[in-house]
Amino acid sequence: MPAPTQPDASPSAPGAPRWCVVGRDAAGGWGAVDVAADGTRIATVTVPANGLADFVAERERIAAVRWVWHDTASRYRPLLAAGVRVERCHDLRLCHQILRNAASVQQPAALRAAHEWNVPPEIEAAPAAVETVAIPTLFDVIVEPNAARGVPDGVTEALTEFERQRSALASATEPGRLALLLAAESAGALVAAELASAGIPWDVAEHDRILAESLGPRPAPGAKPDRMVEVGEVVRRELGAPDAPLDSPPRLLRVLRAAGIEVNSTSQWELAEHEHPAIPPLLHYKKLARLLTANGWAWLDEWVHDGRYRPVYIPGGVVTGRWASNGGGALQIPRQLRPALRADPGWTFVAADVAQLEPRVLAAMAGDRAMATAGAGRDLYAGIVESGAVATRQEAKIAMLGAMYGSTTGESGRLVPRLRRAFPAAMRLVDDAAEVGAQGGTVSTWLGRSSPAPGADWESVQSAASLPEATGRDEALARRTARDRGRFTRNFVVQGTAAEWALCWLADLRQRLAEFDPVAESAAASASGAVFGRRPHLAFFLHDEVIVHAPLEHSEAVAVAVRESAAAAGRLLFSGAQVDFPLDLSITERAEKH
DNA sequence: GGTGAAAGCGCG
């Protein structure tokens, strides 16, 4: 088994380059500057325009450095296409976003003044737009869709920004934690690029079978599938409205009320509360419509090619540090379609998700021994029931989610106080985070990612309510928006720290997977590409679950690696805390709901 | 005719 590798592990030889800063040089080629651990520049190399992949590959063979570059999504993609994997990087754009906002950084001024590096993820994303731009006519102004708005890609600018970031980090009250966060975030960026390169093995025939089973055979373009037509007619008959508009919520609402169904919206949860013969078929119709529009044949045509689904992941795209996605809906693949994920012949899926990641992270952060004990080696919710705080597993789950999301009403709001008695340390942590947020303050995750400051409109609502002429309405609005922000910061510390745990898991796992012996060329999963087609590789990631595509012969060893990585992530973040992170793990040909 | 908000529902 490969040795555990921490995201921020680094070569230890004295005087050895620790970082290598790469970027464009003035001549149109590449500049590469080795930087030692103390920040001194060791050497500068000029690399020809077409020689970067070879240069990086050679350096990786000698001894891994941490590549410092402006943006992993754009810099790493061509390297992977050329068959070059890198061990570590420092993503200047992502790290800039974290550092400029981090409350623990005491001297952020220089960094914050570097506005050209303040490019939010969603602007940098979607390079695919280049391919969908229409052929320009003679008179069109040709605009590069996003490139012009990205961060600087020159080596000089990269060096300057890297030094700003090192200074900012050095001024942090807990530089070690923040450094770990920067390493984990950057490793996540590598994983996202690698996921895009390898793709998710996707069985088009199985997807088509699932669609046909629900909707009927694929209809002609523009036509509704048979089953939607049939079910729609049943709905209209039961409503006594032969041409009821089922696809327009406002118009459907009027028809429903005319038929005596007293609803205020057409959402399924409200419909389900009423007894009427039109409702079951209407709910069925809505399911079919959703499947067709979100993940129907059009989706299949657009997003799956050569047996691979390649969604666009946006690392750091959510303020809490979770990934977002932009195109393809990677984070919303319905459970119904999971069987369409199918391993290549001779390969298998090792799928794992963490049971109750967020409450476990909360227990670890808060040092809540009682909650840690409730989750030790078993289902956390079962442990909460055993502790006597609530009666059933379902109650435990509802209460726990309510505690982390800040619910105050209904069954959840009623159960939360019982958790407060049973797990005072954990509850104090989230209650404090909510209190700080409600007062306009900033909270931070375990590793130091900070919540954004309240917006100008939030501040003005609060100050308006404290004026002498403020009305009761002003005060009520201020209280409500303060509570809203409290719920956000309450959840931020938990969701954000869970995202950090997941990044550390991914970072450790990708290193372990890279150390497996490659399979023979004849057994390769060739659609996964030059770098990943011959080794187990990550194929899917969704907040707290991963799917590894692995050669059959390695599946058991990969399962061990997945488990060891989870344990390593727990130790790395919460060394000493007696909290474990058990996985639900399966080895299958097809991904399944588990 | 293009844009943005809202509704609705999928995921964690």
Add this chain to the structure above:
DNA sequence: AAAGCGCGCTTTCACC
């Protein structure tokens, strides 16, 4: 079953 957090995506519809 929603509620209480965080998202993306499609469709409809009001509006400029």
